[in-house]
Amino acid sequence: MTTTAEQAPPARRRGVAVTRVRRTLGRLLATLARSAAIFVPVFLVATFVTFALRSMSGLSPARIQLGEEATPEAIQRVEAQWGLDRPFLVQYWDWFTGVLHGQLGTSWTNGADISTLIGLGLGVSLSVATFALVIGVVLGFVLGTVAALKRTTWIDRAVTGFVTVVSVMPAFVVGIVLVAVFAVGLDLFPSAGYVPLEQGFGPWLAHITLPALALSFDVVADVARQLRGSLVAAYRENYVTGAVVRGLSPRRIFFGHVLRNGIGPALATLGLKFPALVGASVITEWIFGLQGFGRFANDSAQAGDVPAVQGVLVVSIVLVVLFNLIVNLVLARVTPASQRGV
Secondary structure (H helix, E strand, O other): OHHHHHHHHHHHHHHHHHHHHHHHHHHHHHHHHHHHHHHHHHHHHHHHHHOOOHHHHHOOOOHHOOOOOOOHHHHHHHHHOOOOOOOOHHHHHHHHHHHOOOOOOOOOOOOHHHHHHHHHHHHHHHHHHHHHHHHHHHHHHHHHHHHHHOOHHHHHHHHHHHHHHOOOOOHHHHHHHHHHHHHOOOOOOOOOOOOOHHHHHHHHHHHHHHHHHHHHHHHHHHHHHHHHHHHHHHHHHHHHHHHOOOOOHHHHHHHHHHHHHHHHHHHHHHHHHHHHHHHHHHHHHHHHOOOOOHHHHHHHHHHOHHHHHHHHHHHHHEEEEEHHHHHHHHHHOOHHHHHHHO
């Protein structure tokens, strides 16, 4: 009897732990299923519209390869070589099945594999965007939290003023200032170029720091504003008042109640921030001499290379879908409101 009594509490604790794990996995799987039910149709529609780009643009590989003086016969011959004389839906299905296998087609301008070209630039942009997101999230969370904890004080007003200023500063202006001060003036960082991570962590980090800082300002501003507003709103809720009445410490109230319930809007803003950092950094890449994803997209659009532009759009769609899926899973795990389906 004594042994059974001694073994009962650990067994009960294991049962509670198993139940919690099952509930957590159930919530995550439910969130994954809901997200897939939304994202799969969005991906199908987006890829269809993306492929329809060529028909709507009126562009042709014959115009790029043969020039504007090409004869109708020559245009038909070149388009037949590219399979553009087949029915639209047949072309779309062949292209879509290739996309599912990671094959984005062939460039009209140089005949190179688009997946390879995008992969070369995407590695650069992902490095810069990831570091920019880390900087933006860390600084944004610190500023937003400090402003919320010191609300209505001069610290809150100073943080709000700083966030307002950095939110209206274009990334290319920030980039020029950073190059002038930290690269040319102080010689602390290289002014341009990129070194792959395989060649050393130090050189890689040094080359992406300034462009990442230039891109991070917008993330800092958005995260700080969203977090400050949601935390202040959370402090006004009845459950916080109840926690104060029960005598919980300010630290426990903040981390156990306020932050968990107020972090949701700030995390939700990141759903579109990361893909935007990857795809919309063309000017920053020009300033820092980076041959990244945004610059490749710009060059392809200017050259009229429709398959390359389609590949860029597909990769952008995938980034948006995957990152939003990750954000939804984190929200389901972290925030109590999302767990209740609120």
